[in-house]
Amino acid sequence: MKIAVCVSHVPDTAAKIVIGADGKSIDPTGVQYIINPYDEFAIEEALKLKEKLGGETVVITLGGESSKETIRKSLAMGIDNAVLLKDDNFRDSFLVAAALASEIKNQNAELVFFGKQSVDYDNSIVGQMTAEILGYNCVTVVVNLKIEGNKILAEREIEGGKEVVETSLPAVITAQKGLNEPRYASLKGIMTAKKKVIEEKKPAAGSNKLEILAMKKPPAKQPGKIIGTDAGAVPELVKLLKEEAKVI
Amino acid sequence: MANKILVFIEQRNGQIKRSSFEAVHLAAQMASKLSTGVEAIAIGNEIQNLEKTGGYGAVKVTHYKNQQLENYSASAYKDILAKHFIDNNFDILIISNTSLGKDLAPRIAVKIDAGIAMDCTSFSYENGNIIATRPVYAGKALIDVKITSNKKVFSLRPNVFAAGTPTDLQSEIEVKNVENPNLAEKVVDIKKSDSRLDVAEADIIVSGGRGLKGPENFKLVEELASLLGAATGASRAVVDAGWRPHSEQVGQTGKTVSPSLYIALGISGAIQHLAGMRSSKYIVAVNKDKDAPIFQIADYGIVGDVFEIVPALINELKKIKGQK
């Protein structure tokens, strides 16, 4: 089976966010970029399935030249092939999904893994949209996956528990933490990845349906009030919660 | 009428979610800015209190009914919702950013060819344009966005918008029986987690971190939570250590929460933890390190030992309860 994994290249979760000169995006100076953390679960699941069922894995990323770092990391973990849909311009999720869908079709991949969310814009959109454009079934936020023949049984996290979803191939799965333990790249993997060719393509153009007007810092919170340093402060705390905050 | 608004009403076990009332109320406010009206759609089997959506501002609810729709089925729900939206010439869909909303909204956007803004936390209006504000980079920044397509989908972060005080108005209910729903994706079972209340839905959360020293000490967290009717949460450090289940993890790789009250016990306040809870209305921190970053965003802090403060807090709350 051909398995595709869509991976995005995002600022490190610990990065300090500074608004750029355009007032619409971040200033990338000094920001370390990493593979989107949820996409590591997606890669691991693809690798495990390939080990079990055989076949071939391909990583697809839409982004600029620098996203090759993230692609190399995916290859180092063990993904077979890589495609970079090269585009430096802002694309909304719809256009990202359209470009990924067309490449997935091109690759003939029957099963596609995504992360549940990119930690840059925190959207949780692209997996579901890509599935819908392709006409594939889709289960999101998956923490447990079984595939037998054509059948899929996937557990997804919901408020207060998990839903067990039954569906079938072809399908898109978006990965949540807990699905597996992503492996580390081996030294051999890293060496092989260096030599692999990343196929570059130009994704089809299109018009965005979402425009970013401005990016701003959230309003600063008032510095907190330290009520005390021992249990003597507890009655005061309870009083404040009842009378000032009115939350208990 | 242009800008016709449809609100998706989410039900679980036949009960309407509170966040859906928030969505109807927000839609009603949006409608008054755009001089338009609000209708709602609900999908399920028996659904209680549908007429109450009227009190929040929906003139009509269409209830698509079938026993097999009681549990969520993305394939069936998306077909029904998109068809209803298109057939009735709606322009805007409002849906809560719950686990179901997140799953469903992007699929609908494709089916109705709409731009989509997820997880919105406020709105403003300029010359008939809707400007949505949403957090990005785990709440470290906000963006203002405008959807430029005719059809628009907005999902709302739960617990952020007020539901308001409902009026006595009842909405008109139209029931449509659904024949042969598309069950290509179908929920066959629901596994409830052990904790009674999920952090994503709780109004009060009591969270514990590594400062609690071991899993056995979380009984303190649980006791405090139960006194407050709160959900129990956790930092990633204690989830990774196996002390608490992942479903309780708050933060960038856990859940994003915005309760009225968030109590952080023995949690340092790493940036990835703050990402998940910084939009809580009130934050209380107990930590023995006065320089712990959690105090930067806490409204009320006690610099002290959790093993001293938490039992005292439990006693104090019991005392108050006893007085009532």
Ligand SMILES: Cc1cc2nc3c(=O)[nH]c(=O)nc-3n(C[C@H](O)[C@H](O)[C@H](O)COP(=O)(O)OP(=O)(O)OC[C@H]3O[C@@H](n4cnc5c(N)ncnc54)[C@H](O)[C@@H]3O)c2cc1C
């Ligand atoms: C990609 C990525 C994603 C992440 N996602 C998340 C996430 O979703 N959620 C999350 O929480 N973290 C996340 N983290 C981890 C985060 O960086 C921190 O490591 C974690 O939040 C720390 O947990 P903690 O506060 O419980 O532990 P610590 O940082 O060890 O803090 C323990 C605190 O307890 C205090 N303390 C100790 N003893 C006592 C006592 N007796 N009484 C009172 N206070 C005491 C200490 O002063 C200290 O401040 C992520 C990290 C990365 C790299």
Ligand SMILES: Nc1ncnc2c1ncn2[C@@H]1O[C@H](COP(=O)(O)O)[C@@H](O)[C@H]1O
């Ligand atoms: N530019 C991109 N290239 C490849 N995959 C992407 C891209 N953007 C998002 N994805 C995938 O879609 C998932 C959800 O992203 P998002 O909808 O942006 O939160 C991510 O975890 C990735 O798997």
